[in-house]
Amino acid sequence: MECWKCDKPAKGVCRFCGRAVCQEHASKMPFILTIYVGENQIPKAVVVSDALYCGSCKPQPEPIEMPEIY
Ligand SMILES: [Zn+2]
Numbered sequence: 001m002e003c004w005k006c007d008k009p010a011k012g013v014c015r016f017c018g019r020a021v022c023q024e025h026a027s028k029m030p031f032i033l034t035i036y037v038g039e040n041q042i043p044k045a046v047v048v049s050d051a052l053y054c055g056s057c058k059p060q061p062e063p064i065e066m067p068e069i070y
């Protein structure tokens with residue numbers, strides 16, 4: 001697989017969109033694994049702080065509602 005931005009061999013795949021990127025073009029971005037409601041009804045997120053990010057896509061900061069699935 002080759003990098004989305006250049007034609008070098010990719011080192012990894014963006015956690016958010018699945019594009020392949022080389023080390024030079026890869027970025028890091030917190031990735032929310034799951035959100036749950038903790039004590040006192042405060043929502044908490046389980047986050048991977050340095051997930052691989054391609055720098056091109058635009059991950060939403062929170063899960064978005066998808067009513068059209070139902
Ligand atoms: Zn690249």
Ligand SMILES: [Zn+2]
Pocket residue numbers: 014015016017018019053054055056057058
């Ligand atoms: Zn991406």
